[in-house]
Amino acid sequence: MGPESGVVDPPWALLAEVTHACPLHCPYCSNPLELVRRSTEVDTATWVRLMEEAGDLGVVHAHISGGEPLLRPDLAEIVAAAERAGIYTQLVTSGVGLDADRLGELTDAGLHSVQLSVQDATAAASDHIAGRRSFADKERAAEVVRDAGLPLGLNVVLHRHNLTHLDAIIRLGVEWGAQRIELANTQFYGWALRNRTALLPGRELLATAEETVRRWRERSSIELIWVVPDYYEGIAKPCMGGWGNRSITIAPDGRVLPCPVAYALPDLSPPNARDHSLAWIWEHSPAFNAYRGTAWMREPCRTCPQREADFGGCRCQAFALTGDAARTDPACHLSPDHHLIQELTKKPGAAEFVYRRPGA
């Protein structure tokens, strides 16, 4: 429900980016080029208060992510605060630093599930993309999560350097005991946008990959989520389930955003949880109302029958490609800017990628 009706439904999910620091250097990382510095991170007491406020506001799920959330020594306290607020917590992690002791500390605090990311099917290839040896840590992380009896999801970001290994990647997920694998075709934000030419896969790779997914679905009960590669499909994704509609993101420095890549929108001026209550931010802040509902839309979205289903696609993608966040997402074939995406996908991917690093 949009602001025009005067009633804002409560949010379901919170993405808590507790730090942007990370031991890995994934070139596909969707974190912003300007990573939040550790010295400006909000403290434990603030996160505890924010979890209470989130529970009162109606948040049911918290995805505790980053950066690498395990770099926060107070992570268990943050998880415990979410648990007290009745919020179901999922740790979103690279696995680096997740041994049995650390996991025990987190499950004692009430952690419910883990989503582990892996870069590729073999140690050499995975470590190459991560820019650091980490595959063995991930393997151990999967093992301790399995031993603790927590649900394990695997997230694999897909691009031209690993799509040909998809079959082995899914087999790895099965071997590691994952209940679901999110096959996350790269979304082009942050470092991924910077590395777009090096990461775009091309149609042939995607067609083969879809065939691989189809075959696994026939013979295995593992849940496979195929995140649509929107650059190639001609359709806009219902980004975040709608702006200010289902989800709230809190940045490491306390800025509150409708999505984790909206850092890149220059005119948004996101409110900070140090200055305002989450309830005010969710219901009344200009940032959350900027693209809420459908009233902000222009043609072709304004009169399109899809507008309540896909919300006109992604505002950050519209901005990244056209310089105007209120235009139709160029991924949509009805967008007057769709040729921009078509040209990008026609070019063969060449270029080397650059690794994510602080202070770029």
Place this chain on the structure above:
Amino acid sequence: MNAEWRPALAASIRLRHDRVRDKDLLVMPERVVVLNPEAGRILRLCDGSRTTTQIVDELAADFPDVSVADDVGEFLMRVRGEGWVR
């Protein structure tokens, strides 16, 4: 349905009351299911200690006007199919 079956929620699932929306919810890693009040009442009794017969009896005692046995059995088989109870 096996009369000895003592249904229990799957380990990864939480059943909770959402005071903001005034609804019972089943919460799992990437999903929330909003329950109607009847479903919430049945699932609350699925704690692994009661047999299906006991669950039906308890519901019948609380709601003497409705016949629950068939509905409860059907519902439990359906949620077991989803993997939410075992």
